[in-house]
Amino acid sequence: MRYLTAGESHGPQLTTILEGVPAGLELTEEMINEELQRRQKGYGRGRRMQIEKDQIQITSGVRHGVTMGAPIALIVQNNDFKHWRKIMGAAPISPEEQEDVKRKITRPRPGHADLNGAIKYGHRDMRNVLERSSARETTVRVAAAAVAKRILAEVGVKVGGHVLEIGGIKAEKLQFSTLKELQDRTEASPVRCLDEEAGEKMMQAIDDAKKQGDSIGGIVEVIVEGMPIGVGSHVQYDKKLEAKLAAAIMSINAFKGVEVGIGFEAAHRPGSQVHDEIQWTEEEGYTRRTNNAGGFEGGMTTGMPIVIRGVMKPIPTLYKPLESVDIDTKEPFKASIERSDSCAVPAASVVAEAVIAWELAVAILDQFSHDRMDSLKESVDRHRKYAKEF
Numbered sequence: 001m002r003y004l005t006a007g008e009s010h011g012p013q014l015t016t017i018l019e020g021v022p023a024g025l026e027l028t029e030e031m032i033n034e035e036l037q038r039r040q041k042g043y044g045r046g047r048r049m050q051i052e053k054d055q056i057q058i059t060s061g062v063r064h065g066v067t068m069g070a071p072i073a074l075i076v077q078n079n080d081f082k083h084w085r086k087i088m089g090a091a092p093i094s095p096e097e098q099e100d101v102k103r104k105i106t107r108p109r110p111g112h113a114d115l116n117g118a119i120k121y122g123h124r125d126m127r128n129v130l131e132r133s134s135a136r137e138t139t140v141r142v143a144a145a146a147v148a149k150r151i152l153a154e155v156g157v158k159v160g161g162h163v164l165e166i167g168g169i170k171a172e173k174l175q176f177s178t179l180k181e182l183q184d185r186t187e188a189s190p191v192r193c194l195d196e197e198a199g200e201k202m203m204q205a206i207d208d209a210k211k212q213g214d215s216i217g218g219i220v221e222v223i224v225e226g227m228p229i230g231v232g233s234h235v236q237y238d239k240k241l242e243a244k245l246a247a248a249i250m251s252i253n254a255f256k257g258v259e260v261g262i263g264f265e266a267a268h269r270p271g272s273q274v275h276d277e278i279q280w281t282e283e284e285g286y287t288r289r290t291n292n293a294g295g296f297e298g299g300m301t302t303g304m305p306i307v308i309r310g311v312m313k314p315i316p317t318l319y320k321p322l323e324s325v326d327i328d329t330k331e332p333f334k335a336s337i338e339r340s341d342s343c344a345v346p347a348a349s350v351v352a353e354a355v356i357a358w359e360l361a362v363a364i365l366d367q368f369s370h371d372r373m374d375s376l377k378e379s380v381d382r383h384r385k386y387a388k389e390f
């Protein structure tokens with residue numbers, strides 16, 4: 001299974017095409033819209049999120065709410081496009097407007113893709129970079145992953161995400177009994193945090209950063225339950241599923257770090273306090289007493305929950321500008337006032353869930369390769385039974 005995305009942040013629409021989705025999967029626009037709305041809800045976003053009301057249009061690959069095994073095309077319209085038609089070159093410009101509308105962006109923002117992208121592609125107008133480097137693209141990544149989540153649900157795999165930290169404020173009360181409870185509680189929190197008290201402080205920190213013209217980052221966590229044992233492989237570097245998940249997290253705009261299980265903490269502990277002891281019971285098969293490995297050994301799933309965290313840096317576009325250089329004049333400047341988010345960590349936790357769900361669904365389809373959902377389910381069930389009795 002694979003997908004590509006296309007679309008500019010202020011262009012007419014975003015598109016994704018998915019190939020390799022098995023036939024016989026129930027899929028409706030409502031199912032995908034639910035995920036798109038979750039991405040839009042997080043506290044700390046700028047004015048753009050009030051303009052956009054992301055809605056999916058399925059234009060191929062699904063008939064009467066069921067996939068056909070054919071490529072699936074998904075489209076989201078950008079509501080903001082109507083304000084950008086001229087700038088995007090999609091509407092005529094009068095001679096008086098020429099100067100204003102065609103004004104180039106020549107002042108790269110530290111922390112964004114502007115300067116590197118301009119040099120790489122030879123763009124003297126850095127709008128040609130920012131339009132595509134914008135995290136607006138994550139809308140259709142979440143849409144593609146909504147399909148992956150449907151596949152996972154059918155084979156008994158659940159994915160949940162939440163916010164652990166924003167602007168140095170850490171969530172302490174992290175207990176939950178089921179992923180459903182985690183999801184319900186994070187859905188009720190504007191910062192998608194399980195700890196209500198910390199959540200309030202996070203919102204305050206976001207407001208403070210905004211007032212000061214600054215931005216803040218944080219840490220998100222994704223938890224996956226129900227992955228069968230032995231998905232991925234130790235035999236080749238590019239078959240290690242743990243590495244694919246790490247790359248998926250790092251592919252999200254503004255993510256600078258990732259850890260699995262106890263992650264960096266493993267450096268400080270002796271092996272006896274790191275490795276998860278193995279046990280076997282007739283009802284559950286092989287399980288572990290602890291889950292410090294976060295669900296992976298040898299690049300393969302252990303059958304324990306996958307626990308993966310990602311670090312998001314603060315948003316680069318600042319009202320309080322940092323020093324940079326105009327690429328035309330080579331003069332330093334300090335003014336770059338643009339509409340922007342002050343914190344997108346809550347929204348990014350939904351994106352993190354999405355990219356993980358996608359990789360896991362791909363791994364399951366690679367391993368249990370099937371064109372039909374019913375035979376895929378049978379294979380996964382057979383494998384679960386085999387692994388339990390092994």
Ligand SMILES: Cc1cc2nc3c(=O)[nH]c(=O)nc-3n(C[C@H](O)[C@H](O)[C@H](O)COP(=O)(O)O)c2cc1C
Binds near residue numbers: 112113133138254
């Ligand atoms: C959900 C989300 C929203 C974002 N919103 C903004 C924003 O409003 N302004 C901004 O400068 N960067 C924003 N970013 C971050 C930039 O897209 C990102 O820093 C940029 O693409 C450069 O890539 P890099 O940070 O991964 O190196 C956002 C990221 C995410 C995940």
Ligand SMILES: C=C(O[C@@H]1CC(C(=O)O)=C[C@@H](OP(=O)(O)O)[C@H]1O)C(=O)O
Binds near residue numbers: 138
């Ligand atoms: C549009 C989205 O996020 C955008 C990501 C983004 C960036 O630079 O990454 C910059 C902002 O765009 P704009 O300049 O149009 O306000 C965000 O709003 C979205 O998440 O749907």
